[in-house]
Amino acid sequence: MRVLVISDIHANLPALEAVLADAGPYDAAWCLGDVVGYGPNPNECVARVRALPGLICLLGNHDQAVRGEVDLRVFNGDARAAIAWTQRTVTPVTLSFLRSLSPECVYEDFTLVHASPRQPIWEYILDRETAYVNFPFISTPYCLVGHTHQPVIYQQVAEGGEVLEEAPNYAAARPLARQSLIINPGSVGQPRDNNPDAAYAMLDLDHETWEYRRTPYDVAATQSRLKAAGLPERLAARLGFGW
Numbered sequence: 001m002r003v004l005v006i007s008d009i010h011a012n013l014p015a016l017e018a019v020l021a022d023a024g025p026y027d028a029a030w031c032l033g034d035v036v037g038y039g040p041n042p043n044e045c046v047a048r049v050r051a052l053p054g055l056i057c058l059l060g061n062h063d064q065a066v067r068g069e070v071d072l073r074v075f076n077g078d079a080r081a082a083i084a085w086t087q088r089t090v091t092p093v094t095l096s097f098l099r100s101l102s103p104e105c106v107y108e109d110f111t112l113v114h115a116s117p118r119q120p121i122w123e124y125i126l127d128r129e130t131a132y133v134n135f136p137f138i139s140t141p142y143c144l145v146g147h148t149h150q151p152v153i154y155q156q157v158a159e160g161g162e163v164l165e166e167a168p169n170y171a172a173a174r175p176l177a178r179q180s181l182i183i184n185p186g187s188v189g190q191p192r193d194n195n196p197d198a199a200y201a202m203l204d205l206d207h208e209t210w211e212y213r214r215t216p217y218d219v220a221a222t223q224s225r226l227k228a229a230g231l232p233e234r235l236a237a238r239l240g241f242g243w
Helices: 015-023 042-050 061-066 077-089 092-099 130-135 220-229 233-239
Strands: 002-006 027-033 104-109 109-113 142-144 152-156 162-166 182-183 198-204 207-216
Touching: 002 015, 015 042, 015 077, 015 220, 027 092, 042 077, 042 092, 061 077, 061 092, 077 233, 092 152, 130 152, 130 182, 220 233
Parallel strands: 002 027, 109 142, 142 182
Antiparallel strands: 002 198, 104 109, 152 162, 152 182, 198 207
16 A cells, blocks of 8 residues: 655645655555645645545644634734635635544554644654654654645664654655654645755555655746745745745
8 A cells, every 4th residue: 555645735736736646656646734824825735635534644733723713822923914815715615624634643654643642733853853852752763745846764772762854866766664653744835944845755555665755846937926925025035945
């Protein structure tokens, strides 16, 4: 069984379409949250995600905010403006889908959350120390997270032991090998690792391998749509640099 793993689409339709075109055949899709927020095409992105086969889709913090369940003052100005615009723009069908999402899921050997196993919607795992304190909250060998928009793997070498950080290798699939891992596929719609290409991953459950992937997309098209929607200029500018 091959699984398309995506996260943090953030209403960036050209990026999502590029990923789906690049992915090749797969049997199921796991989306780790934040389908909406920041970007100019929330309804179209939700419709595309809803149609994916074998879908598991989680609740992200921007999804939760668009549902009206978060004080928008916790976001920076650009994110707050985008969420308010998205709340005005989403259709009842889109909002119903967002309201159906749960913050975490366990599928066989995989725990799926948006942010972290300790705080599934909000905590950022940006370093080995934060990964270390999260491993005790995982009951499966592997945990998939998003939220940081940065592809990375954290491995705990033994129960309660040292945590290692591993950069993505785009040249070859990585064997999972029953190791204790926290894995982030990166962001489809707003990468923050100084690479503007959309990030995603392919998971082969039969062979237990993880394959990082990047694909370019029409950044200028998304930037034009952001400007046409009147969204903050910085949201358009950052897409060209991957930050």
